[in-house]
Amino acid sequence: RSRAFTAGPLPPEGYQITAGSLGGRTAVLLAGADDDGVFYAAQTFAQLAGDRRIAGATVVDHPAMPLRGVVEGFYGKPWTHQERMDQIAFFGSVKLNTYLYAPKDDPYERDRWRDPYPARQARELAELARHAAAHHVRFTYVLSPGKSIGYNDAGDRKALTGKLRFLYDLGIKDFALAFDDVHPLPVWNSAADLARYGTVSEQAAAAAQSDLTNRVQREFADRHPGVRPLQFVPTQYSDLADSPYKKTLRRTLDSRVKVWWTGADVVPTSITSGQARRAADVWGHDVLLWDNYPTNDYDRAAGRLLLAPYDKRTPELGEHLGGLALNPMNQASASKIAEFTGADYAWNPRAYRPADSWRAAAAYLTGGNQQTTRALLVFLDTQHLAPSWSDAPWQPPAPALKARLDAVERSWQAGRKDRAVAALRAEVDALAQAPGRIRGGVTDPGFVTEAKPWLDALTLWAQALRHTCEALELRSNGRSTQATRAFTAAADVAHQASAIRTLPGATRPQGTVKIADGVLDTFIQRAPQLT
Template identity: 45%
Template structure:
């Protein structure tokens, strides 16, 4: 007899007939191997939980099982001698229960920090699934991986042994412009947990109490909201890091300013924040803010600034250790945060900064087109320690990103960087939900850079945002392609715009240019189908399966996509008419131009980003094709193989 798919009753035999395939897991595990056979959860399972498991991990597992169709979850304290239904064991470390479960599945525990093992095996008329974490974080990650596997109707017998390549992985809300709302941050913390990220840095440039008014205490209401956010982070096994930015006004040698900073961090500690960060970026560092710094550190300049900053940071680090021996190391971002060229400032930090302090670095530029292993090694030498990469992607708070969402895959970071970095933090966009597209890649690269596949992870991000709906995921991929441009501070982007659409439009141009009538008609028909997909994608994205925050924060771009799609529909109709020698071609092309102009005039959401303006969608690709289309087919003898005019709504 055969086990049935999830949601149906289990039969006597645990072995399923047919082919068993390796599941897709994002981030890619360090090791995943099929073990032979398969099992299904069915509608009823037994959960065996070790005493040390934290409640949020159990809650998450129960949600995963419910989503997989499990209706009844009974509990037990130990494993049976005879398995008549699926048993799931949850625990950490060297617990005897975990040891028993792993022994029965023939697996061993991954002992790296945040590591875990998942082992599944059909036994008797039931089966055993062991979710074993090296620590609580690892166990939580194991359940997040199981969430992806359990979404399939049948679970293959397998062994996953997994752990992160980089100890710090996540995001830094460090952009200019409208900060995220507390609701955005809460959703983002839930998302970070789902991709096994473990760090969120609160550092919005426009929080006055973190930067301009850093000495002042937070209003009680704001402090309470930050406390709730920190609690959400803990439930998600994410380290909530509070960043203070005193650089614009701090007097480094003034004990009163050091006391003010310590009071600020003490207040955050009372609401459950235990990780801290001092941001010294985007400040004038060749001029003192007070006369006493000149007396303490000498004439102002880059080297003196490095000495003064190190003195302040060392004092903060020492205070953290005095108050909490188990506190995480202080993180800082230096004033010279980009490139790794030797300088008096970097030399001063290297010489004077406490080696426990973590230093951030943005790569070879503020927005680097690529980051290599030699780049990171040079940064290690310059700062005297491995750096924590502040990756300014997909942030869109600078001028060349005006009108853009940055939805290309996370790419051009070299495999092997995990040997040279302490981790990666992505600086996301002002739009939280759209940021998840790239951040999924950042987290996956930080977890396993050597097996990272940018395109595969990109598609996985679309599936996740689409709630698993294949049609919605396909619509999102069309939209992502129109927002593929990745600018730098220079004139050349590091990722091109709309590569998939450009390839399709180039095929149309080529088919028309070759002069073969049949090929030309096929290409124009295919163009019409693609135009229909583009025009229809926004409605699919807004239909309810896609995360509603994504649809709302992308609203003007989706509005523009509808119009650009309709313009391309009319363009395809115009080419078809021109191919047949019909006078209707002019009318279609004129209508396409009007819609293109209307689409190009749509503005970003006021106040949502630092620089507002008209939204850009497949610019340089779609607009150019629509503009060129009337010139692609001239008048000539009418082809005998006429096709009927393609009906298109004006």
């Protein structure tokens, strides 16, 4: 009950934990504003009592954002059923309350949207819906009919509501209609659309999408118990211009419908308070952030795991938007780093500290083992770079490694060559030991499987850096011929490392694996010039 301990009611999903004495006995009491709040109290209690002890304490907590989630919305190989089951349980444990099912390469979600799922896949969707409910996660199905629907075609409208009814009968109660990636504008797929809306234009496309969405809201969502108002993914989803398309939707779309927006770009380098406020004004609806991080399904992300913490989003986001969902990588388990830190941010943006959350995410994946956590953080640093859609990266490459290698170079140039070699040797040891410790100590086996090419490449890059370290030591001792051979060996191993490719079919697009590129490779290439 929400008034169990506090003077007033807790906000939705809020909770309180009190540890102390009750009737002369030591006790821990959990209370929540609702069932979700009680569930979240239990998650926090499990963290506090990790060593089976808890100090006397009172915790009162509630989320800043009402919607906090993950959207499986990438191109390429969709997650497997077991990966989704694992992810949903993970979401509940870190207080994410929404999972949007929107894999672009599921034909029944997009190209064959009219068709019901085959029996096996239908059973899996039903199981996911039940599993999500058990973990206090809203399973939201995103249907994408935009490429082929006849907006004013009676048969297609019937097929659309029929598909949603089929999904509702599987236990799914939250839905979104998506009209994204039909750029620059959809084409009419029926004579009825041309007759009703005229030549395709921004206004006509928005009117057609609005009419269809409003009809589905009235004739499906409003008539089925437990279904929340629809969500809507627009065709123009990644800017702030007040276009004829947005003006039409702002005027005609049912006010209850929530609108998804990706920020000021497809992959935004940052999101400011002003941008969030502008988005709410431009759309005139409750706006949700579809954040395309850590997704790696675009060319600039080829060969990368995006493992930096969630960052560069204003702490005031929740004051203007109704929530956010991260669009993850093809690699489900590796996505947990960004998902964990994104969950921290969405729960309490003003108290969020990216570096602290990043370390906590690493500890989560290692079961709290300190040695493995340190090794994992070494690896995560090599995957820190976050590319943008069309500009410079918005998270830098390997910032911790770069700082240490820069310090090595400064020591060498200042004449403290022994100190430089000793520091570099310590760096080599940390990089060389990380893959083995990760393989043996990370508790999520999926992470180790997904990261295999990167761990293999890191092993080789560590060898190349070891040869570099040996070369510098030989040079400092006046053994120039042997140093040259060691530098050559370093270059040869670096060439081998840079040729390792991503697992076939595991990610889109394929590419050569990147390890601290622009930092580690640059140091190895520049080291022979250190004299």
